Amino acid sequence: MKRKIFIPTALGIFFMSLISCKKEQILTEKSEDNLTDTASVEHLAIDTATSAIEWKGFKVFKTDNMSHFGTLKFLEGEIKFKDNKVKGGVFSANMKTLKNTDLITDEEGKAQLEAHLKSDDFFAVEKFSTATYEITKLTPTEGGDYNTILEGKMTIKGITKPVSLKANIIINESSVSIYSEPTEINRKDFGVSFQSPAKDQIIKDVMEIQIAIKAPKK
Numbered sequence: 557m558k559r560k561i562f563i564p565t566a567l568g569i570f571f572m573s574l575i576s577c578k579k580e581q582i583l584t585e586k587s588e589d590n591l592t593d594t595a596s597v598e599h600l601a602i603d604t605a606t607s608a609i610e611w612k613g614f615k616v617f618k619t620d621n622m623s624h625f626g627t628l629k630f631l632e633g634e635i636k637f638k639d640n641k642v643k644g645g646v647f648s649a650n651m652k653t654l655k656n657t658d659l660i661t662d663e664e665g666k667a668q669l670e671a672h673l674k675s676d677d678f679f680a681v682e683k684f685s686t687a688t689y690e691i692t693k694l695t696p697t698e699g700g701d702y703n704t705i706l707e708g709k710m711t712i713k714g715i716t717k718p719v720s721l722k723a724n725i726i727i728n729e730s731s732v733s734i735y736s737e738p739t740e741i742n743r744k745d746f747g748v749s750f751q752s753p754a755k756d757q758i759i760k761d762v763m764e765i766q767i768a769i770k771a772p773k774k
Contacts, residue, residue, distance in 0.1 A: 597643060600732060600771035602633040607769045609649055612738070614760040615752070624669060629653040631686055635732050635771045642704075642725055642732060646690040647769060651681040677750040678743075680713060687712045689719070689767070697722070702737055712746035721767070729773070736767040 609628040614621065633647030654673055659666035674681040693707040702722040710719040722737040740762045743749075752759050 596638060598637040598774060600635045600637050600773060602630060602635065602647065602769050602771045604630045604632065607633070607647075610738075610766040610768070611654075612764040614762065616758045616760070623658075624656055625658050626654065626656040626670075628655075628687075630769075633769065633771075635734070635769070637732060637771075637773075640727060642691075642694060642727070642734070644691045644694070645734070645769075646688065647767075649687045649689075651679055651685055651687055654679065654681065678748050684713045706734075706736070710741070710746075713748065715746045717745050723767075731773055732771045734767065734769040736765075738764045738766045740764055 607630050609630070610625065611628060612623055612625040614623050616622070628649045628651065631648045631650040634645060635642055636644040652674070654670060656666050656669050656673075659669065673679060676683075679687075688711045689708055691706050691708045695705045695707070697703060697705055700722075702724045704723045704725050706721045706723050708719060708721070709716050711717075719739070719741060721739050724735045726733045726735075741764075742761050743763055744761050750759070
């Protein structure tokens, strides 16, 4: 089943601008494994003010499918850049910045949900304050909204698993941007196994993440 793009926050403006100009420059001419020759590689620091992760979680309450969504900010990150191509990258998210964005009119419910997600029941952010994604391989694709498949290693709660992302990579004179497709991951793969004790409520194991990264050129 084809996934739908979800854009619940103002980052959607950034996302859509990337799609509209995705043909500006394709990432690579062939599959790129992680660099072995590091000579002349630029390490472009990401702009943490304009880069973020969108997340979406799902639950079934009685017979109704429901969802919550929100954002995570990056603590730091870099894109490896050489010969006007992205060669890799590593990005660290600050789990303590986890925010809900769909309960805007319910301040109490919003605060309770954020506190629960940050607790040991879910992401245990006091113990595991960062989550990371390292790109280990890039393969160009044609057609659709995304021009690259990223292969990499995602670490959440100290557990590392391989995660592939379809992404649109845009290179222009001033910056390099990476915008991923909404991608399903299984929270239980990363030790997030809490389930609601309520008989008529189920928290789904699958959640979605979508990454938007921008790094100014030096």
